[in-house]
Amino acid sequence: MSYKDVYQGWKNDPEGFWMEAAQAIDWDQAPSKALFDKGDNLYEWFADAKVNTCWNAVDRHVEAGRGEQTAIIYDSPITHTKRAISYIELRNRVASLAGALRAKGIEKGDRVIIYMPMIPEALEAMLACARLGAVHSVVFGGFAANELAVRIDDAKPKAIIAASCGLEPGRVVHYKPLLDGAIELSAHKPDFTVIFQREQEVAHLEEGRDFNWHGFQYGVEPAECVPVEGNHPAYILYTSGTTGQPKGVIRHTAGQLVALNWTMKNLYNVDPGDVFWAASDVGWVVGHSYICYGPLIHGNTTIVFEGKPVGTPDAGTFWRVISEHNVKSFFTAPTAFRAVKREDPTGEYVKKYDLSCLKQVYLAGERADPDTIVWAQDQLKVPVVDHWWQTETGWAIAANPIGIEELPTKLGSPTVPMPGYDVTILDDAGHPVEPGTLGAIAIKLPLPPGTLPNLWNAEDRFKKSYLNSFPGYYETGDAGMMDEDGYVYIMARTDDVINVAGHRLSTGAMEEVLAGHPDVAECAVIGVADSLKGQMPVGFLCLNAGVDRDHGDVVKEVVKLVREKIGPVAAFKLAIVVDRLPKTRSGKILRGTMVSIADGTDWKMPATIDDPAILDEITEALQTIGYAKG
Numbered sequence: 357m358s359y360k361d362v363y364q365g366w367k368n369d370p371e372g373f374w375m376e377a378a379q380a381i382d383w384d385q386a387p388s389k390a391l392f393d394k395g396d397n398l399y400e401w402f403a404d405a406k407v408n409t410c411w412n413a414v415d416r417h418v419e420a421g422r423g424e425q426t427a428i429i430y431d432s433p434i435t436h437t438k439r440a441i442s443y444i445e446l447r448n449r450v451a452s453l454a455g456a457l458r459a460k461g462i463e464k465g466d467r468v469i470i471y472m473p474m475i476p477e478a479l480e481a482m483l484a485c486a487r488l489g490a491v492h493s494v495v496f497g498g499f500a501a502n503e504l505a506v507r508i509d510d511a512k513p514k515a516i517i518a519a520s521c522g523l524e525p526g527r528v529v530h531y532k533p534l535l536d537g538a539i540e541l542s543a544h545k546p547d548f549t550v551i552f553q554r555e556q557e558v559a560h561l562e563e564g565r566d567f568n569w570h571g572f573q574y575g576v577e578p579a580e581c582v583p584v585e586g587n588h589p590a591y592i593l594y595t596s597g598t599t600g601q602p603k604g605v606i607r608h609t610a611g612q613l614v615a616l617n618w619t620m621k622n623l624y625n626v627d628p629g630d631v632f633w634a635a636s637d638v639g640w641v642v643g644h645s646y647i648c649y650g651p652l653i654h655g656n657t658t659i660v661f662e663g664k665p666v667g668t669p670d671a672g673t674f675w676r677v678i679s680e681h682n683v684k685s686f687f688t689a690p691t692a693f694r695a696v697k698r699e700d701p702t703g704e705y706v707k708k709y710d711l712s713c714l715k716q717v718y719l720a721g722e723r724a725d726p727d728t729i730v731w732a733q734d735q736l737k738v739p740v741v742d743h744w745w746q747t748e749t750g751w752a753i754a755a756n757p758i759g760i761e762e763l764p765t766k767l768g769s770p771t772v773p774m775p776g777y778d779v780t781i782l783d784d785a786g787h788p789v790e791p792g793t794l795g796a797i798a799i800k801l802p803l804p805p806g807t808l809p810n811l812w813n814a815e816d817r818f819k820k821s822y823l824n825s826f827p828g829y830y831e832t833g834d835a836g837m838m839d840e841d842g843y844v845y846i847m848a849r850t851d852d853v854i855n856v857a858g859h860r861l862s863t864g865a866m867e868e869v870l871a872g873h874p875d876v877a878e879c880a881v882i883g884v885a886d887s888l889k890g891q892m893p894v895g896f897l898c899l900n901a902g903v904d905r906d907h908g909d910v911v912k913e914v915v916k917l918v919r920e921k922i923g924p925v926a927a928f929k930l931a932i933v934v935d936r937l938p939k940t941r942s943g944k945i946l947r948g949t950m951v952s953i954a955d956g957t958d959w960k961m962p963a964t965i966d967d968p969a970i971l972d973e974i975t976e977a978l979q980t981i982g983y984a985k986g
């Protein structure tokens with residue numbers, strides 16, 4: 357069948373399409389129907405089913421006689437470690453961990469925060485929660501204690517599972533002190549923590565609160581898989597919004613199982629037993645969907661890679677891993693390829709490895725620039741698929757569905773909508789626009805299985821953020837267009853969220869930190885174009901009257917403050933002191949115009965600007981740090 361047939365098949369009978377896809381899942385109680393309309397534009401999928409994620413991701417493969425197949429390959433160039441874990445080992449390890457969590461009181465519905473680096477134990481912790489029906493919330497290791505505390509207060513976890521440390525090139529990330537700091541800062545206190553002690557740093561455990569990963573499993577009864585309702589939350593994953601308070605995206609159990617399983621063949625073109633590698637982090641949605649759940653549900657081998665595209669030890673690391681572990685489909689962020697390309701533009705490292713196993717490459721997390729795609733195509737000689745999705749959707753909105761049919765690539769486009777997504781471009785008044793016309797990218801409701809049904813404890817915010825602007829549609833927050841062939845083009849965000857090295861960050865959250873500096877009266881943060889990371893944040897600071905300190909010192913202090921409060925992942929390194937910020941007459945800061953000036957792209961004087969002279973001041977200030985060169 358062609359893509360067109362499959363997409364049309366879904367359009368003709370959406371529920372039939374997903375009921376058929378649902379047959380690939382082992383149900384404790386099969387769903388009576390696919391879609392449940394909850395009213396008020398809220399929908400759930402397979403809500404009346406009973407099912408367990410861990411059973412589908414682990415146990416069923418053992419039951420089917422594939423227990424000896426490798427489930428997880430751990431490859432850590434940082435620690436010079438490689439390890440393979442079979443499905444049977446994974447089942448035993450997860451059942452034991454889940455048993456220990458249960459013995460300490462964790463039950464279905466309890467929240468468990470996971471704060472771990474890229475080690476197999478992070479996946480085991482996720483799966484152990486899934487086994488019990490506990491709702492995990494993984495927090496990325498590059499976030500600081502304050503961000504962890506915000507998530508603890510929102511999710512109210514009964515337990516936190518963490519590692520003693522993470523390892524970044526050249527430095528140890530001291531997770532345990534960060535965790536202790538977060539618990540100190542948060543109003544909600546977990547009952548207990550479980551610490552995986554890494555040999556690179558053994559952390560102090562607080563008697564009665566902190567338990568050793570191995571020790572607390574001693575003598576416990578392994579836990580069986582607990583069937584949960586189809587609409588039971590599998591996890592909460594926090595993502596940046598326009599303010600410092602992150603949004604807790606909920607993923608329902610059954611929808612995730614059905615949708616991710618469908619994508620593994622139809623989009624990523626792998627069969628059970630094939631090796632699939634997503635070089636991301638468990639702290640991001642890619643890590644949830646395509647390091648942990650998708651490949652395991654589908655019976656693939658997944659890779660947990662603890663390293664970087666360059667420097668661990670060189671720009672050939674990706675190719676070594678692909679060749680050594682027989683990777684068939686590889687998923688990474690454009691920023692990672694840009695880093696490799698910068699060090700090895702002519703692909704000398706590529707030539708050192710036999711990459712005949714590699715059949716296709718997938719890029720996501722940020723817009724893939726044509727240069728990077730062409731470079732990857734030339735070097736790797738396989739299809740390079742840019743695809744577009746979001747933390748909210750959990751899987752691709754638009755892609756080239758290679759497992760169905762390889763469509764022609766159009767550089768700059770992540771190709772076409774996937775079944776389940778009725779993508780529409782709307783004007784400001786909410787009317788669909790003609791092909792080739794720029795507008796807000798919206799998706800006609802209902803969204804497909806596996807996407808967010810709501811935000812954790814924040815239904816009003818969910819409606820305000822996604823549903824209210826265009827009634828009957830999900831607002832993606834991206835602007836773009838579709839061409840005559842139905843190809844989607846993503847051009848920009850419609851809000852103040854920026855994307856730095858594939859990490860979605862809130863400029864609003866950074867502004868909240870800058871505004872907390874005692875010498876700062878007013879501030880703005882924008883994302884400027886960066887040839888490596890896509891975008892980089894730049895802060896503008898207006899100091900309080902009477903402050904005559906060295907501007908360089910204030911800048912150093914705010915840079916440190918953002919690292920301490922949000923974390924190194926914010927990559928906030930640039931700030932400038934200015935006298936005034938450009939605003940409209942109603943007081944709105946003209947961030948978009950500031951971005952155009954910084955990037956040297958065309959811009960028009962905003963009709964509502966209060967004082968045009970301020971834009972000259974901003975231009976001069978940006979030139980002092982190497983931007984706005986025209």
Ligand SMILES: CCC(=O)SCCNC(=O)CCNC(=O)[C@H](O)C(C)(C)COP(=O)(O)OP(=O)(O)OC[C@H]1O[C@@H](n2cnc3c(N)ncnc32)[C@H](O)[C@@H]1OP(=O)(O)O
Nearest residue numbers: 497498524636640641642689692720721745857858924925
């Ligand atoms: C499709 C749906 C989605 O969008 S899901 C999100 C998809 N995004 C991704 O998968 C992210 C892709 N990006 C990456 O993997 C990395 O940025 C790559 C390309 C590997 C580069 O890494 P790196 O060189 O560390 O740069 P960076 O900008 O990521 O890091 C900035 C600073 O943060 C630090 N950091 C990073 N990760 C961690 C971590 N897990 N724990 C602690 N710290 C971390 C880095 O060390 C770096 O720190 P520093 O400022 O250099 O001191």
